[in-house]
Amino acid sequence: xxxxxxxxxxxxxxxxxxxxxxxxxxxxxxxxxxxxxxxxxxxxxxxxxxxxxxxxxxxxxxxxxxxxxxxxxxxxxxxxxxxxxxxxxxxxxxxxxxxxxxxxxxxxxxxxx
Amino acid sequence: xxxxxxxxxxxxxxxxxxxxxxxxxxxxxxxxxxxxxxxxxxxxxxxxxxxxxxxxxxxxxxxxxxxxxxxxxxxxxxxxxxxxxxxxxxxxxxxxxxxxxxxxxxxxxxxxxxxxx
Numbered sequence: 001x002x003x004x005x006x007x008x009x010x011x012x013x014x015x016x017x018x019x020x021x022x023x024x025x026x027x028x029x030x031x032x033x034x035x036x037x038x039x040x041x042x043x044x045x046x047x048x049x050x051x052x053x054x055x056x057x058x059x060x061x062x063x064x065x066x067x068x069x070x071x072x073x074x075x076x077x078x079x080x081x082x083x084x085x086x087x088x089x090x091x092x093x094x095x096x097x098x099x100x101x102x103x104x105x106x107x108x109x110x111x112x113x
Numbered sequence: 114x115x116x117x118x119x120x121x122x123x124x125x126x127x128x129x130x131x132x133x134x135x136x137x138x139x140x141x142x143x144x145x146x147x148x149x150x151x152x153x154x155x156x157x158x159x160x161x162x163x164x165x166x167x168x169x170x171x172x173x174x175x176x177x178x179x180x181x182x183x184x185x186x187x188x189x190x191x192x193x194x195x196x197x198x199x200x201x202x203x204x205x206x207x208x209x210x211x212x213x214x215x216x217x218x219x220x221x222x223x224x225x226x227x228x229x230x
Contacts, residue, residue: 043221098168105158
């Protein structure tokens with residue numbers, strides 16, 4: 001399974017953009033990059049995913065480098081409610097056609113006033 | 114609210130006992146996933162079912178088993194419980210089909226907190 005490397009923690013001021021990096025240098029051609037977050041001990045929440053093109057939705061933007069070895073999750077205007085652990089995951093495609101998500105240790109983002 | 118429900122919310126039991134955790138997926142979702150989150154191991158994928166059949170297996174112990182019923186709800190059975198089984202157990206659901214739909218995002222329930230004394 002492709003592994004991901006994330007900084008253990010980051011700080012961000014409220015209202016500013018939060019840029020969370022992720023390294024996934026061993027990613028394969030058919031593996032997607034997913035981002036989830038977990039607030040306190042709640043169930044993880046899906047944020048966004050992509051294969052090779054940049055993606056944007058109402059929550060965030062995902063920038064994937066051309067060689068796909070790294071990506072950045074961007075929260076354009078961080079709020080206090082964005083304080084959470086953010087997981088960057090490379091999906092592992094099984095021969096059944098289904099994917100397996102292997103969560104790492106994530107980045108603990110603290111948004112301060 | 115993700116639409117995934119899990120019961121019970123909390124469970125306290127003793128070593129050696131057996132418990133059953135229940136999960137109801139979002140309406141229409143055919144895939145159910147189980148995860149275990151403990152303080153020292155992080156979030157670990159246990160097993161996945163799709164429309165009643167096992168599709169993927171992770172780090173699930175032999176003392177643990179799961180199944181998905183015709184109405185698509187799933188149960189995770191944990192037996193011969195040990196202190197180390199104390200954890201948050203999450204269920205997630207996704208997708209309405211296989212193939213490319215397998216890349217659909219997973220929606221997680223609120224979890225069941227299991228404490229083994």
